[in-house]
Amino acid sequence: EVQLLESGGGLVQSGGSLRLSCAASGFAFNSYDMSWVRQAPGKGLEWVSGISGSGGSTYYADSVKGRFTISRDNSKNTLYLQMDSLRAEDTAVYYCAKVSSGYDRAWFYYYYMAVWGKGTTVTVSS
Amino acid sequence: QSVLTQPPSVSAAPGQEVTISCSGSSSNIGKNYVSWYQQLPGTAPKLLIYENNKRPSGTPDRFSGSKSGTSATLGITGLQTGDEADYYCGTWDSSLSAGVFGGGTKLTVL
Numbered sequence: 409e410v411q412l413l414e415s416g417g418g419l420v421q422s423g424g425s426l427r428l429s430c431a432a433s434g435f436a437f438n439s440y441d442m443s444w445v446r447q448a449p450g451k452g453l454e455w456v457s458g459i460s461g462s463g464g465s466t467y468y469a470d471s472v473k474g475r476f477t478i479s480r481d482n483s484k485n486t487l488y489l490q491m492d493s494l495r496a497e498d499t500a501v502y503y504c505a506k507v508s509s510g511y512d513r514a515w516f517y518y519y520y521m522a523v524w525g526k527g528t529t530v531t532v533s534s
Numbered sequence: 535q536s537v538l539t540q541p542p543s544v545s546a547a548p549g550q551e552v553t554i555s556c557s558g559s560s561s562n563i564g565k566n567y568v569s570w571y572q573q574l575p576g577t578a579p580k581l582l583i584y585e586n587n588k589r590p591s592g593t594p595d596r597f598s599g600s601k602s603g604t605s606a607t608l609g610i611t612g613l614q615t616g617d618e619a620d621y622y623c624g625t626w627d628s629s630l631s632a633g634v635f636g637g638g639t640k641l642t643v644l
Contacts, residue, residue: 455633519626520569524578
């Protein structure tokens with residue numbers, strides 16, 4: 409069974425840093441892209457960042473570019489999100505997700521969050 | 535403001551059917567596959583539909599997806615009270631090189 413378990417959330421002051429972790433099990437971790445998605449209180453889903461299976465390619469939403477860094481340790485089956493220069497608007501539940509992605513025979517691209525963790529809460533106080 | 539546009543809410547009676555629209559552009563829905571997610575109250579999102587119209591195991595066939603041009607639609611037939619949830623569309627935006635979601639649609643089963 410695929411399982412994703414996030415940790416590392418908490419209360420931090422504006423301008424501070426936090427590192428989230430996501431422990432994965434039940435699948436070949438290094439074969440899949442992974443992503444972080446967040447949800448501010450009472451708001452919708454916001455894709456934050458993604459990383460390829462090898463870790464060689466990373467992608468970011470404009471809202472976090474230059475402040476957040478996604479990484480992975482395939483030897484530990486763990487995904488990370490280093491969050492620096494945190495702002496009040498970064499307050500959210502952060503979900504880790506196993507991504508299925510690729511091109512079909514017609515060269516259309518698919519990218520979807522196949523499995524989600526339960527999330528970890530980050531609160532940034534101003 | 536979300537890259538993909540969904541209606542904030544829809545409602546229908548039990549047993550009826552409902553559709554939820556998702557509008558995008560040529561750089562996202564127009565060239566990439568669409569997925570749909572269901573988020574029940576107080577829980578994490580769950581994949582409901584992938585690659586426009588495919589259902590993962592566990593998704594009842596009452597749920598269907600379609601895509602035409604730069605828009606996609608989620609259909610739900612035989613509505614049940616347990617379907618009350620927030621529904622999100624998502625895809626990849628090739629211009630942004632980023633994942634994108636719709637703002638979400640709250641389904642109320644009256």
